[in-house]
Amino acid sequence: MDTSAKRLVLAAENGERVYLSAEDCAMQHSVRLMDGVGGALGAVGLTVKECDFIACAVGPGSFTGIRIGVATAKGLCFAADLPAVAVTSLEAIAYAEESGDKIAVIDAGHGHVYAQGFGGVRLDAGFYPLGEVLAVRERTHAALLSSEGVAGAETVRVDIAKGLLRAAERSAGCAGPSSSLAAVYLRKSNAEEGR
Numbered sequence: 001m002d003t004s005a006k007r008l009v010l011a012a013e014n015g016e017r018v019y020l021s022a023e024d025c026a027m028q029h030s031v032r033l034m035d036g037v038g039g040a041l042g043a044v045g046l047t048v049k050e051c052d053f054i055a056c057a058v059g060p061g062s063f064t065g066i067r068i069g070v071a072t073a074k075g076l077c078f079a080a081d082l083p084a085v086a087v088t089s090l091e092a093i094a095y096a097e098e099s100g101d102k103i104a105v106i107d108a109g110h111g112h113v114y115a116q117g118f119g120g121v122r123l124d125a126g127f128y129p130l131g132e133v134l135a136v137r138e139r140t141h142a143a144l145l146s147s148e149g150v151a152g153a154e155t156v157r158v159d160i161a162k163g164l165l166r167a168a169e170r171s172a173g174c175a176g177p178s179s180s181l182a183a184v185y186l187r188k189s190n191a192e193e194g195r
Contacts, residue, residue: 001037001054002164003029003069004061004089005106005148010036011165014044020161022147029068037076048080053175055085055168057092059184060114060127061106066183077178084178087167090116090125093145095170096163097156101142105133107150114186117142127187 002009008025012018019040025032041047048054056073059066077084093104094116101119108114108127115133117123121142123133130152137144144153147160 001033001069001073002057002087002089002092002160003033003065003072004057004059005065007148007160008032008036009057009092009160009164010040011161011168012040012044012046013165013169014046017044018165019043020159020165022159022161027062027065029065033068033072037072048076048082051080051082053077053083053085053168053172054080054178055087055164055171056181057089057164058086058181059089060108060125060186061089063183063185066185070181070183074178074181077181082178083175084181085168085171085175086181087164087171088116088125088184090114091167091171092160092164093147093158094118094163095166096147096158096160097143097145101140102145103133103137103140103142105144105146105150105153105155107146107148108187111152113150113153125184125186 007022009022054073090104101121106114116125144155146155
């Protein structure tokens with residue numbers, strides 16, 4: 001599950017049966033998440049207890065959205081005695097595309113982005129002015145990937161649900177207890193910055 005942006009992103013897989021959804025939920029993740037999880041699992045013929053693990057996007061992104069997703073994933077893991085897998089929102093964007101040098105970006109507002117380089121691009125996950133990331137792209141000729149677009153930049157829009165599933169599969173070997181899920185905030189909240 002990924003609740004870090006405007007969309008509610010869900011992915012489930014059971015053998016050949018795959019469910020992918022990235023629905024704009026108008027930031028109502030807390031209202032729609034549990035029904036969405038039930039629908040995703042039902043679509044592939046699983047119950048929560050039959051899952052190998054629960055994967056959750058831990059950020060960066062919407063502070064409230066991240067907390068909703070992490071808390072829900074922890075609750076499901078605890079109730080069903082399942083391991084948890086943490087996936088960053090940037091990994092979900094990057095893994096939607098198979099190969100190549102790329103920079104995953106999420107619009108953070110006010111001319112800034114959350115960004116991370118993948119492939120041969122050296123750019124640590126962080127909160128950057130957009131111009132700085134565009135300079136890295138210019139220098140490296142990397143693809144600039146996003147799931148919802150970025151104001152002021154031309155990006156390749158990716159299928160975030162497919163990326164979430166691939167990122168979860170890649171990270172499955174790092175599954176741990178539900179207590180290991182922790183939100184990834186790459187900057188202070190607006191309220192903290194305003195103090």
